[in-house]
Amino acid sequence: MSKPVLVLFALMSLAAALPAAYGQQEPVRDYELAVTKGLEELQAGNAAGAAVFFRQALAAKPKDRNAALSLGISLAKANDPVAARAALEDAQAVDPADPRIKYELGVVLAKLGEQKSAQDCFAFAASSPLADPSLRDAAQDALAKLAGPPAGPKLSVAAGVEHDSNVILEPAVPVTPSKEKKSDWAAIVAAEGAYRFAISGTTAGQAWYRFYQSVHDELEDFNVQQHTLGAALRAQGGKAAVGGTCDFSYTLVGAKHYSTSNELMPYVEAKFTQSSTTRLRYLFRDVSYYDDPLFAGNSERSGASNTGGLTHAVEVGSAVLVSASYDFTAATADKDYWSYKEQYARLAVQVTAGRWAATASAAYRDTRYDAVVTATAGTQLYPEARHDGAQEYSVEVKRNLSARLSASLSDSLTLNDSNLAPFEYRRNIVGAFVEMHL
């Protein structure tokens, strides 16, 4: 008989000779098995299923720090922050100095809207000598996110290329002269310089200047340059916040003055549940358009609009954010046929996974213009007032290449259906951008 076979025989004889112990009370083995199945479910993305096994582990070993911690993490991922908090507080009672428990408790408290307590937990984890470097880094990142952007200046620059299948939406009627070629490539540069300032622990403001420039490959008359000055203020109080933004934009097209606009948008925001945020907003916008040979009659669109809107965003687990919004706008223009009432509904899903983030959205815009378009002599150009229904779809995939650099690919498709044939169009914009935060 060969030596390996002999060794195998000896090993198995040894095992066979042992008394059968399986089936007796084995809390440690039950614990190990439950923890393993819990970790498996959690890693597979089934946080609720994982929580069941971690509860079994706790039943086998009550007041066990590791099982309570893992149960808390699972419940937080399963979007049950109240139960997660209880589990993590149980774990904390076993080991009050544990930085990982503090960190996860901070995550849950932030979800519950208890920002100050969450900050305390992250600060504890970030400064604990027991924390390993990855935990310290995560805690410091969390602190930075809770605090928002640091006070002081910041600068970001984005650059890329875009292909627009339909640069000029309405080439002939009513304001823009016809152009044979309507699709084009463009290089885009956008930059933002901002200064953030804290007024108190719960109130912060920001002022910014934004610059945008597109350079078309062929349709150079349609190059856009925009300068925007703006400011924002936000005050947080428990689960509610109030804030507002205002800005002023100056836009040139083909190096000629195209429009000037002012916007004011106050809002209130509330967290009615632990995993959702609701924002109610009002937007006032006043725009002046300017004529030039290319955009004759552009000034007819000048006017003001009032918009009321509601957005409800829900976190599904820790990686998915679903938001739905609705806006109603009433706009008046110099010419009635440019005045309109508009309803806009949008559903968006944002998924984050490590350095990757993807956003997809679908929207519908219903725009009813107030009057029939007329020529200068008062002749009606169309039998009825324009009524558009536009489907808008977009998708963006973004990857953070480093702490300061990200790259993105995006596609947005608009399908505009109108009761007046000249206003029907299809527009697809594909873009690739790199963004740098300095």
Next chain:
Amino acid sequence: MKKRLMLIAVIVLFAAPAFALDKAGEVAFVTGPVFIQRGDARIPASLRGPVMEGDAISTGRGGAARILMVDDSVLTLSEDSRLAIDRYAYDPNKKRAQSVFKLLLGRLRAAIGRANATVATETAVAGVRGTVFDIWYDAVARITRLAVFEGEVEFRNIRLEIKGVRIIRAGQRSSVSLNEPPSPPQPIPPPKPGEGTPGGGTGDVPPLEPPGGAGPMLPGGLQLYLTPPIDQQPKTDTTRVNVNVVFP
């Protein structure tokens, strides 16, 4: 003739009630570099990937894995370790397995389920049923260390001619050096005050963390309780640069 009879005896004793399986177990948790050597192929371990008889699982620095066997045994492999599944046979009628594992390097926590199992190293053999224990093989010092947390382990030198078998019970530890019988069982030392990790003993047994202990980390970076990764962060809004100009 005598050798053939012995071989037949081995086959009749062990092979008859057991069946070959598509898989002996699966990867239930994996973190860091973990590979499965299957024949000539070196496969990165993936969640719920199969583990088969004849496989060798290795972990690199910072890597760790939990393997859930068909009989509900759990094998937790620490970093810088290598474990071979030399034999695994499962009888679905009796719902029991017979298994032989070989710890070639590093540290293993075994929570043995419905199985008659042996864990061998280069110096020692541990025979177990329904037991939870840590076994640690130091390839430099050529010493195998054992700590038992539940049940009993029959512990002896790998070389049959070296006499001496010891029963190591829950709460006890022992070790086997090259060409030596097992050391007398000693109690696993309690944690030092403020240490945070139970174990921490001195002498020939490395500090150990009993399952479900107060701290997941073992001194020296060994981690047997594989806590879920840190991947939860507070949500923040993203700002995108765009422009609202259309013609018209």
